Amino acid sequence: MNHHFIRIWQCLVIFLLCMALACACGFSGLSALSSRTSQTSAEAPVLSRLGSRGAEVRRIQQKLADLGYYSGSIDGVYGSKTESAVRAFQRNCGITADGIAGPKTLLYLGLGGSSGSQTSSSDLYLIAKVIAAEARGESYTGQVAVGAVILNRVAHPSFPDTVSGVVYQAGAFSCVRDSNWQVEPGTQAKKAAQDAINGWDPTGGALYYYNPAKTNDKWIRTRPVVVTIGSHVFCK
Numbered sequence: 001m002n003h004h005f006i007r008i009w010q011c012l013v014i015f016l017l018c019m020a021l022a023c024a025c026g027f028s029g030l031s032a033l034s035s036r037t038s039q040t041s042a043e044a045p046v047l048s049r050l051g052s053r054g055a056e057v058r059r060i061q062q063k064l065a066d067l068g069y070y071s072g073s074i075d076g077v078y079g080s081k082t083e084s085a086v087r088a089f090q091r092n093c094g095i096t097a098d099g100i101a102g103p104k105t106l107l108y109l110g111l112g113g114s115s116g117s118q119t120s121s122s123d124l125y126l127i128a129k130v131i132a133a134e135a136r137g138e139s140y141t142g143q144v145a146v147g148a149v150i151l152n153r154v155a156h157p158s159f160p161d162t163v164s165g166v167v168y169q170a171g172a173f174s175c176v177r178d179s180n181w182q183v184e185p186g187t188q189a190k191k192a193a194q195d196a197i198n199g200w201d202p203t204g205g206a207l208y209y210y211n212p213a214k215t216n217d218k219w220i221r222t223r224p225v226v227v228t229i230g231s232h233v234f235c236k
Contacts, residue, residue: 047100047101047102048060048078048100048101049078049083049099049100049101050078050079050080050082050083050099051078052078053076053077053078054076055076056101056111057076057077057078057082058074058075058076059111060078060082060086060101060106060109060111061073061074061075061076061082061085062074063109063110063111063162063164064082064085064086064089064109066160066162066165067089067109067164067165067168067169068170069085069086069088069089070082070085072085078101083099084099086099086100086101086105087099089105089108089109090105090108092168092176092177093108093176093181094181094182095108106122107122107125107126108122108126108164109122109164110122110123110126110162110163110164110165110167111164122164123162123163123164123197124190124193124194124197125185125190125193126163126164126167127147127150127151127163127167127193127196127197128147128185128189128190128192128193129167129181129183129185129189130146130147130150130167130173130175130176131143131146131147131185131189131192131193132180132183132184132185132186132189133173133175133176133180133181133183134146134173134175134180135230135232136183136186136189137231138229138230138231138232139229139230140188140192141202141229141230142202142229142230142231142232143188143189143192144192144195144196144200144202145201145202145203145206145209145229145232145234146192146209146232147192147193147195147196147197148196148200148201148202148203148206149203149206149207149208149209149234150163150166150167150196151163151196151197151201152201152203152205152206152207153166153172153207154166156207158207159207202227202229203226203227203229203234204226204227204234205226205236206226206227206234206235206236207235207236208220208223208234208235208236209232209233209234209235210232210233210235211231211232211233212231212233213231220235223235223236224236
């Protein structure tokens, strides 16, 4: 009886050990799968394209309408009109005109940053883009000054009330439509943009600037001059 009891007990212990091992492996597998799924979800870019619907599409449509590219309904449906407007915007910006509102297009539209912040990372990027295109040969103060002009326009009732609206306003910045716009902003341009966002305005509230050696515009020369920094004259 004693030997029989011992054998039963040994079998029971082995069974319990096997069950515990199986459960551990199962939980480990589920955890790994969950981790891989979460990682894949985090890495997968969110794209709005033909056929997409929702709040993001409405934001895209509204921004394209504000910039003059879209005249359809703000209905959250990514139809052919929205796709055509996205293509037109992309062509104008010199990026791949595929009609898909991916991360780069959203960044250029000023929709790529955190919607909860007053000045998003995409706004900073656009300001830095203008600085890199218009003032990369200027002093650091001169670079901050260009960023300050953009923000002064955002705050002024005569201009669009968003950074992207100001930057892409027709005729506002010629660099948007030439090869200079392909220059990616470096560390200094981004830092200058951040300093402007933080409130540094070397221009004293200027709304315009120009390089006297490069412009024949008679109207801009009639504007009241506030300050000259480097090769740029800043005026109101």
